[in-house]
Amino acid sequence: MTTTRPAGRSALFKFSLVLSILTSGVYQNAEAQTSYELNSGWKCTSMNSVKDNGATISQSNYDLAAWNPAVVPGTVLTTQLANKQVPDPFYGMNNEKIPDIYKVGRDYYTYWFAKDFKEAAPAGSNQTYLNFRGVNYSCDVFLNGHKLNSKLHKGMFLRQSYNITKWLSKSGSNRLAVIVYPPDVVGNPNGGQGGDGTIARGVGIQYTAGWDWIQPIRDRNTGIWDKVTIEHTGAVVIKDPHVVTLVPGVRLPEGAQQPAIVQVSAELENATGAAVSGTLQYNLDGKLVSQPVTLKANSKQEVKLADYSLKNPKLWWPNGYGPQNLYKLNLQFVAGGKISDQKNIEVGVRQITTEWNSKTESRQVNVNGQKVFIKGGNWIISDQMLRFSDARYDAEVRFHRDMNLNLIRVWGGALIERPEFYEACDKYGMLVFQDMWGSGDCNGRWTDPMKLDDQWTRRKYPDDHDLYLKSVADQVKLVRNYPSLAIWCGGNEITPPEDIFAALRDTIMPKLDNTRWFIPYSNSEEMSRNVQGGNGDGPYGVQSLTTFWDHRTYPFNSEVGSVGVSDYESLKRFIPAENMVLPQYDASTGKTTTDPVWDYHKYIGYDGFIDKYGKAKNVEDFATKAQLVNYDQYRALMEGFSSHMWDWYTGTIIWKTQNPWTAMRGQMYDYYLDPNACLYGLHSGSEPLHIMYNQTDGMVMVANNTFKTHSNMLLVAKTYDMDGKEKVLTQVFADVTPTTTKRYLSLKHEIEKEAKDKGVFLCLQLLKSDKEVISENIYWLPDAKGDFSGLQKMPAGNLGATAKYLKNGKVEVTLTNEGNGALAFFNRLSLVNAESKQRILPAFYSDNYITVLPGQTKKVVIDHNPGADKNLAVTIGGWNVAERTISIDKQ
Secondary structure: OEOOOHHHHHHOOOOOOOOOOOOOOOOOOOOOOEEEEOOOOOEEEEHHHOOOOHHHHOOOOOOOOOOEEOOOOOOHHHHHHHOOOOOOOOOOOHHHHOOOHHHHOHHHHOEEEEEEEEOOOOOOOOEEEEEEOOOEOEEEEEEOOEEOOOOOEEOOOOOEEEEOHHHOOOOOEEEEEEEEEOOOOOOOOOOOOOOOOHHHHOOOOOHHHOEOOEOOOOOOOOEOOOOEEEEEEOOEEEEEEEEEEEOOOOOOOOOOOOOEEEEEEEEEEEOOOOOEEEEEEEEEOOEEEEEEEEEOOOOEEEEEOOOEEEOOOOEEOOOOOOOEOOEEEEEEEEEOOEEEEEEEEEEOEOOEEEEEEOOOOEEEEEEOOEEEOEEEEEEOOOOOOOOOOHHHHHHHHHHHHHOOOOEEEEOOOOOOOOHHHHHHHHHHOOEEEEEOOOEOOOOOOOOOOOOOOOHHHHOOOOOOHHHHHHHHHHHHHHHOOOOOEEEEEOOEOOOOOHHHHHHHHHHHHHHHOOOOEEEOOOOOOOOEOOOOOOOOOOOOOOOOHHHHHHOOOOOEEEEEOOOOOOOHHHHOOOOOHHHOOOOEEEOOOOEEEOOHHHHHOOOOOOOOOOHHHOOOOOHHHHHHHHHHHHHHHHHHHHHHHHHOEOOOEOEEEEOOOOOOOOOOOOOOEOOOOOEOHHHHHHHHHOOOEEEEEOOOOOEEEEEEOOOOOEEEEEEEEEEEOOOOOEEEEEEEEEEEOOOEEEEEEEOHHHHHHHHOOOOEEEEEEEEOOOOOEEEEEEEEEOOOOOOOOOHHHOOOOOEEEEEEEEEOOEEEEEEEEOOOOOOEEEEEEEEEEOOOOOEEOOEEEOOOOEEEOOOOEEEEEEEEOOOOOOOEEEEEEEOOEEEEEEEOEOO
16 A cells, blocks of 8 residues: 555555354354454544433434544544544644643543444344453443443453343344443653553553653543454354463474374353253364253353364464464354354464573573574554554564564553454464563552652552453453464563462463463563663663674563664654754764654664764755664674574563554654664564674674574675675585574684775675575674774665566566676665655565675565555665666566
């Protein structure tokens, strides 16, 4: 899809959620379970604008003509934005123009939502259910004049399900009305982490009162923010099925496998006044497993089926280690030869275990018996206004796969992520480290003058411990079947209150999900021994590259990161032209002066790192040079940690890899899904088999994050000067064993000599026996003063480029550095509309910010939505290559 203007974000991803009901299994008939979303045609109005009650409003003859169209799933703010009642809060300082709930009061954002829908009353013993997957924060629900909930429903993360069979209209025309109230305590957005901290008194998202990477969300995400569905079943409904897979022994991705054990259970509920006998069964890999069951009238029963031994299983592996195989499991309850209810579950056969690594003094994650070095990214949420979609989740998780990461940590100040997020993680092989709600900032770990309450009071947050525990149990059931879910965490940088933590550790997790690692909090000593003091995570911000190699941090670091400003095209989407003011860094004081809009969008300084490439002339030049810093920072970060895997570290998680709004820090791609050089620095530094250079001691090393031995490789090291003159430093045959890092030789003296005057390019390659390059890493190294003086006077590169369609939605670009001149350095490719030159977003590049050596040819494949645009071209431009646009040859 094409981004055309800053305020067009609401059109970036329309909700395109389609529920297809699979009816595979032994029994199929028209009465099998069906489900559909109520996701259009809603109307809303402020509570202050109506005087009638829910029983009246939910009558079909009540006049809604004066009500506004509503976005559901969505929030009050997303509805106001869609109706053009507020300006786009992602652009400039528009967020300041939107009333904050703390000042205007909760009633201002208390809203009625109504939906008319067709649904006939079911026949016989069949049942119809109304399901809410998330309402923030409390609500009353009415249908056709009847109140469905006996008391006010509370809790942002607590699902609701109502049997509406007897309340459906005989005519088939129904009206649903829901009044939604904001959080009981909305918090003062006073600039602190989570504002004054009181937002944490509820069981909800904490960052909505503001953080150091986001401004406050004015309605605190009040609304029907997650899916609303209508579900049809027979007399018996299946609730919260649970699938566990056990994979004993140490496995490899290839070859025949010993059996795996599949364990399936579910809660069954008989909604009728008569006993029902039937069979709970599932079909997996063509095999049927069943259990006869008799349910008493109006009863619930937990049923566990016999363990099933799956022969020669196709296993699920994290990204980089093996394929992400998934089985389709169709779970049914069959009575009288008819399907009463069924659930379709994708099963990843894998087992996750952990053990204490005494060498690193941190926890080690094993998948299918194999140790996995964790390369992760911290994730906040897909969109601060909760505008979720399958397409956006898929794109964001795919970017993490493209970074060659293998884990996403869902940070505790947000939410337990949605099933659609987990589906994408299953697909792309991303393990998930899922925090529960809570953070050290709001919940009292530190003294903080910005907080309203003292530490002991904040330590007791939230106010309603029973609601917290009930919500956690519900959300565990929601996501526990996804193979990507690997780790449960009690909270961000702090445990919940003692009684909550004890219930989680001793009761809820053992009962509901006892096969995953549960750690007390994100930088817990149970995860990573802290012998250095401090908070147990970091450092943050721009670093000298050697810091990542030489400075030993925490052995399983849950948060470490750097900068992340995107390029000029990205900045133009949310910064007004008059605010495109170059940041001014004062080396004598170490302080940076920035425009107020940059400050508002949470810019953090690049210090003097930009100046090493020459003083920035304007914002466009600044953003271009920032990409060089970005690439170097994140390549060095992952290389430094990988160089010490299983010695200093068992894993690291970057703070952070994405933003839920238009912030200017900690992101590998911007809110609009436009990648920057951070992503491709990680793509290089995190590749499964990777050759790399330690700029401190000059050591050439290879990190092997696979389960294979790689042998008979030719290691090649050569330099290029600014004019492109090549000098081979060494060629040596090399091998490396699985899941290890190997040191080969130091080239420090030779490279420092070559780099002394102007800096130099260092090219490291691993070649197969047929001379195919299996890993290439090109560094630009500074002169003796630490500056990139040679780059500032580098001759123009002669880069040829052609593009062709491989198929619809896939473009191949061929880049050739013609002749014997300079390197074509650091080229950004962009898929664009041929006329407007606007980038097609999202698009996925097999590589980007590419350097092409003299005489070398490289190919880049670009994936995009085939329906996004028909009139496409590719723009190419680099450090010493003028930007131009090339056409794409048809198939």
